[in-house]
Amino acid sequence: MASAVAAQVQSNPASAPQLQRGIVKMVLSGCAVIVRGQPRGGPPPERQINLSNIRAGALARRAVQGQPDTKDTPDEPWAFQAREFLRKKVIGKEVCFTVENKTPQGREYGMVYLGKDNSGENIAESLVTEGLATVRREGIRGNNPEQARLCDLEDQAKAAKKGLWTEGGGAHTVRDLKYTIENPRNFVDSLHQKPVNAIIEHVRDGCIVRALLLPDYYLVTVMLSGIKCPTFKREADGSETPEPFSAEAKFFTESRLLQRDVQIILESCPNQVILGTILHPNGNITELLLKEGFARCVDWSMAVYTQGAEKLRAAERSAKERKVRIWKDYVAPTANLDQKDRQFVAKVMQVVNADAIVVKLNSGEHKTIHLSSIRPPRLEGEEKNKDKDKRFRPLYDIPYMFEAREFLRKKLIGKKVNVTVDYIRAATSAMETGGVPAFPERTCATVTIGGINIAEALVSKGLATVIRYRQDDDQRSSHYDELLAAECPCYTPNLTCQTKRVPISLLKETQKAKQFLPFLQRAGRSEAVVEYVFSGSRLKLYMPKETCLITFLLAGIECPRGSRNMPSGMQVAEPYSEEATIFTKELVLQREVEVEVESMDKAGNFIGWLHIEGVNLSVALVDNALSKVHFTAERSSYYKTLLSAEETARQRKEKLWANYEEKPKEEVAQLTEEKERVAKYRAVYVTEITDGLHFFAQDVETGTKLESLMESMRGEIAAQPPVEGSFTPRRGDFCIAKFGDGEWYRARIEKIESPAKVHVYYIDYGNREILSSTRLAALPPAFSTRTLLPQATEYTFAFIQVPQDEDARTDAVDSVVRDIQNTQCLLNVEYSGIVCPHVTLQFADSKDDVGLGLVKEGLVMVDVRKEKHLQKMVSDKHAHLNIWRYGDFRDDDADEFGYRR
Ligand SMILES: *[C@@H]1O[C@H](CO)[C@@H](O)[C@H](O)[C@H]1NC(C)=O
Ligand SMILES: *[C@@H]1O[C@H](CO)[C@@H](O)[C@H](O)[C@H]1NC(C)=O
Ligand SMILES: *[C@@H]1O[C@H](CO)[C@@H](O)[C@H](O)[C@H]1NC(C)=O
Ligand SMILES: CC(=O)N[C@H]1CO[C@H](CO)[C@@H](O)[C@@H]1O
Ligand SMILES: CC(=O)N[C@H]1CO[C@H](CO)[C@@H](O)[C@@H]1O
Numbered sequence: 001m002a003s004a005v006a007a008q009v010q011s012n013p014a015s016a017p018q019l020q021r022g023i024v025k026m027v028l029s030g031c032a033v034i035v036r037g038q039p040r041g042g043p044p045p046e047r048q049i050n051l052s053n054i055r056a057g058a059l060a061r062r063a064v065q066g067q068p069d070t071k072d073t074p075d076e077p078w079a080f081q082a083r084e085f086l087r088k089k090v091i092g093k094e095v096c097f098t099v100e101n102k103t104p105q106g107r108e109y110g111m112v113y114l115g116k117d118n119s120g121e122n123i124a125e126s127l128v129t130e131g132l133a134t135v136r137r138e139g140i141r142g143n144n145p146e147q148a149r150l151c152d153l154e155d156q157a158k159a160a161k162k163g164l165w166t167e168g169g170g171a172h173t174v175r176d177l178k179y180t181i182e183n184p185r186n187f188v189d190s191l192h193q194k195p196v197n198a199i200i201e202h203v204r205d206g207c208i209v210r211a212l213l214l215p216d217y218y219l220v221t222v223m224l225s226g227i228k229c230p231t232f233k234r235e236a237d238g239s240e241t242p243e244p245f246s247a248e249a250k251f252f253t254e255s256r257l258l259q260r261d262v263q264i265i266l267e268s269c270p271n272q273v274i275l276g277t278i279l280h281p282n283g284n285i286t287e288l289l290l291k292e293g294f295a296r297c298v299d300w301s302m303a304v305y306t307q308g309a310e311k312l313r314a315a316e317r318s319a320k321e322r323k324v325r326i327w328k329d330y331v332a333p334t335a336n337l338d339q340k341d342r343q344f345v346a347k348v349m350q351v352v353n354a355d356a357i358v359v360k361l362n363s364g365e366h367k368t369i370h371l372s373s374i375r376p377p378r379l380e381g382e383e384k385n386k387d388k389d390k391r392f393r394p395l396y397d398i399p400y401m402f403e404a405r406e407f408l409r410k411k412l413i414g415k416k417v418n419v420t421v422d423y424i425r426a427a428t429s430a431m432e433t434g435g436v437p438a439f440p441e442r443t444c445a446t447v448t449i450g451g452i453n454i455a456e457a458l459v460s461k462g463l464a465t466v467i468r469y470r471q472d473d474d475q476r477s478s479h480y481d482e483l484l485a486a487e488c489p490c491y492t493p494n495l496t497c498q499t500k501r502v503p504i505s506l507l508k509e510t511q512k513a514k515q516f517l518p519f520l521q522r523a524g525r526s527e528a529v530v531e532y533v534f535s536g537s538r539l540k541l542y543m544p545k546e547t548c549l550i551t552f553l554l555a556g557i558e559c560p561r562g563s564r565n566m567p568s569g570m571q572v573a574e575p576y577s578e579e580a581t582i583f584t585k586e587l588v589l590q591r592e593v594e595v596e597v598e599s600m601d602k603a604g605n606f607i608g609w610l611h612i613e614g615v616n617l618s619v620a621l622v623d624n625a626l627s628k629v630h631f632t633a634e635r636s637s638y639y640k641t642l643l644s645a646e647e648t649a650r651q652r653k654e655k656l657w658a659n660y661e662e663k664p665k666e667e668v669a670q671l672t673e674e675k676e677r678v679a680k681y682r683a684v685y686v687t688e689i690t691d692g693l694h695f696f697a698q699d700v701e702t703g704t705k706l707e708s709l710m711e712s713m714r715g716e717i718a719a720q721p722p723v724e725g726s727f728t729p730r731r732g733d734f735c736i737a738k739f740g741d742g743e744w745y746r747a748r749i750e751k752i753e754s755p756a757k758v759h760v761y762y763i764d765y766g767n768r769e770i771l772s773s774t775r776l777a778a779l780p781p782a783f784s785t786r787t788l789l790p791q792a793t794e795y796t797f798a799f800i801q802v803p804q805d806e807d808a809r810t811d812a813v814d815s816v817v818r819d820i821q822n823t824q825c826l827l828n829v830e831y832s833g834i835v836c837p838h839v840t841l842q843f844a845d846s847k848d849d850v851g852l853g854l855v856k857e858g859l860v861m862v863d864v865r866k867e868k869h870l871q872k873m874v875s876d877k878h879a880h881l882n883i884w885r886y887g888d889f890r891d892d893d894a895d896e897f898g899y900r901r
Contacts, residue, residue, distance in 0.1 A: 017099055052100050082127060129156070208231075277307055294325060332474075343418070354407075408454065560580055619645050689817050709783055713746075745764065796838055827842075
């Protein structure tokens with residue numbers, strides 16, 4: 001101190017020091033300030049100026065961390081009052097100053113005046129007048145009028161007993177500063193998010209400050225809720241590496257808040273860090289930082305922000321759009337979409353599961369839109385494995401999926417909605433997802449109706465959950481925070497907060513359907529929801545009263561058939577089948593309708609009339625020349641209506657009636673004449689039935705050869721067991737594989753997913769398995785396929801249609817497995833097919849035809865194109881009738897979303 005004083009004494013009053021200008025950044029004490037210049041392309045230079053000739057008390061200091069010889073020192077009396085007096089007067093204000101003296105260490109002493117020139121208030125004089133600083137009389141020279149004036153002012157303050165000169169000392173002016181809080185979480189909770197008065201004492205980076213809470217003098221570090229600014233990364237060696245824009249962000253906050261009177265809402269305290277929001281009359285620093293591109297939103301801490309998270313997102317969005325600062329290289333997820341593709345109004349045609357809708361665009365085109373950032377109900381843990389079940393239908397079997405779909409359907413179907421595309425999720429290939437089925441590209445959007453965000457409504461009902469993202473993942477809903485906020489408070493992954501749900505059954509088994517029929521017949525008109533449209537006249541209905549699904553065929557009409565992918569090849573669609581399907585879809589898909597059930601066919605499909613808003617769908621199809629009246633309509637009360645509708649359609653000569661004059665064609669899909677059927681049955685042993693109703697059989701004739709080959713092969717293996725793990729599988733190679741029964745069989749390698757997952761095909765039995773390569777070994781050459789050809793041959797049934805409907809097919813497969821697996825049968829090849837020969841099979845004992853049995857049981861239908869041939873083959877008159885009946889009904893198509901219904 002002595003040397004500093006000496007330095008002052010050396011000053012030369014003759015040369016009047018130059019007047020300089022600046023803005024007060026910070027008040028260090030009652031007698032020192034930091035002054036800065038104007039920023040120019042970055043934080044400006046700063047200078048510390050100590051006031052000449054006076055001294056104010058030193059403020060409290062905290063012990064230096066990790067240095068036990070230092071300790072906390074309290075405020076000197078009146079020191080804080082002096083600092084406050086000065087702070088309130090000059091912080092953030094423009095001042096001018098002189099530097100009268102500079103010590104060799106670079107410390108600068110001078111006079112500071114408020115305003116642009118030295119006619120302004122001399123702040124040293126003000127402090128002395130208030131008794132908040134003493135005059136350093138030891139350095140004062142008599143001939144300096146300014147110094148003399150200071151002495152006078154001090155004398156007056158003394159006389160008036162102001163500040164330091166108050167009697168009784170200033171013990172009450174010493175703050176009880178609290179540097180630490182024992183339990184910060186309790187402390188934050190106890191404030192109940194009420195604004196607390198505070199002074200910002202230090203700015204660490206754009207969003208972390210040290211604040212002095214008033215009136216109790218807690219010094220706390222507060223992190224701004226909801227955002228993160230670029231910061232100064234502390235390195236291992238103690239140095240700091242600034243992230244881009246960290247210095248600018250810090251200056252932004254500092255120049256607005258440092259040493260300002262503010263209010264702080266302490267919002268939360270997860271793990272020692274206090275999150276809060278700083279309120280200042282000029283605005284809200286959190287929003288401002290975002291808007292200027294100095295900060296980004298942070299999901300986890302956004303959740304505690306009390307002043308409206310949507311405003312923060314909007315501010316961030318605005319910065320991104322303008323590409324300011326940290327967003328200078330930002331590319332929006334929908335950047336390459338035209339405005340008209342980014343936001344549009346469209347009509348909802350269908351609700352797909354519980355997170356997507358199909359809309360009809362102005363162009364008439366249909367488009368699938370996924371709801372952004374939500375996940376529909378799904379199976380967790382244990383239940384997931386049910387997925388492997390063949391009959392698994394996600395919409396009906398995943399708890400709450402159907403409820404969620406119904407929620408959306410009731411609100412949206414047939415309505416116009418506002419669609420705002422948020423992001424396009426790129427297609428994922430199977431490779432990226434590690435073998436998990438790939439997703440096609442998805443358009444994800446926020447969909448609103450009457451101002452309500454439908455995803456938010458779904459989430460608030462507990463019928464969907466919000467997807468969590470990586471912090472920098474932009475591919476999310478534009479209303480993400482509202483979604484998070486709406487998430488059902490009792491949310492659990494298994495959605496137990498929902499009311500109890502009733503399982504939905506599929507009335508498929510003929511027996512059950514038969515029991516149900518009288519109910520429906522008696523009910524007259526029943527409510528139903530059209531779940532799926534297979535074709536113009538074939539629908540899947542949900543019956544809400546009975547909580548079951550039925551297949552429903554429109555009565556009284558003949559509707560053109562669609563194309564079908566049959567085992568025997570693609571069957572060409574009849575004209576206008578597609579139009580009829582679209583017509584029915586647009587009119588009734590997912591709508592609430594009324595049905596009158598009249599009867600049921602043998603396969604358990606209900607037949608009847610369907611009404612929607614006063615329109616009878618059978619009549620409407622005929623009216624639009626998309627169906628013809630079927631003679632069975634004669635008995636119904638709609639017959640006259642149907643006939644007159646048909647008559648007018650015919651007269652209009654459109655669609656089905658376009659070529660009315662022409663003689664109706666004899667047969668639509670006539671096969672080229674085939675040669676006379678040859679029946680040459682041979683004995684086979686059926687070893688395996690596939691899910692697709694194909695089967696594998698061995699010729700009984702060569703059966704003994706196989707037996708003896710297996711016997712000697714196993715003998716050889718037993719004598720020289722293969723070394724486990726010594727075999728390297730290669731796709732296409734023959735090998736031997738140890739089956740579940742512990743025996744070795746000949747096999748071929750079809751695919752290698754990993755050493756633990758090798759797909760093999762047992763060449764003598766036709767079954768397939770996925771097993772570890774440790775259960776494989778080289779095929780001994782003596783038993784190769786040169787010695788004996790693979791013994792299993794694949795066949796399929798001639799003359800019948802393999803049901804496309806998964807459930808129906810499973811029923812048929814089950815029946816075949818029961819009847820003929822591991823059984824000797826008689827086989828005759830009827831015609832060749834693309835994959836394998838089409839054959840008829842007879843039971844060895846009764847000589848009954850297996851395929852015909854399936855037809856009679858109502859498990860499969862006759863392949864119409866082959867119908868004549870089957871008729872020729874069978875003599876049973878009754879069977880003929882059945883064949884005709886079944887020829888009339890159509891196959892379910894697999895639904896377009898891959899769901900098996
Ligand atoms: C200048 O002011 C600062 C802050 O009050 C103080 O710590 C320092 O001791 C002062 N310097 C001198 C030489 O008085
Ligand atoms: C779509 O949004 C516009 C403006 O945002 C609004 O005026 C209109 O009513 C909305 N339409 C629907 C169907 O919600
Ligand atoms: C579902 O939630 C309930 C209630 O929270 C819980 O008891 C149950 O264990 C949960 N079940 C599963 C499978 O997570
Ligand atoms: C709660 C609060 O103070 N909100 C303010 C945040 O700042 C913006 C402007 O930056 C004001 O409009 C808000 O009222
Ligand atoms: C009883 C009934 O609903 N009849 C309707 C059948 O459909 C036609 C037109 O589609 C209507 O005009 C009938 O009123």
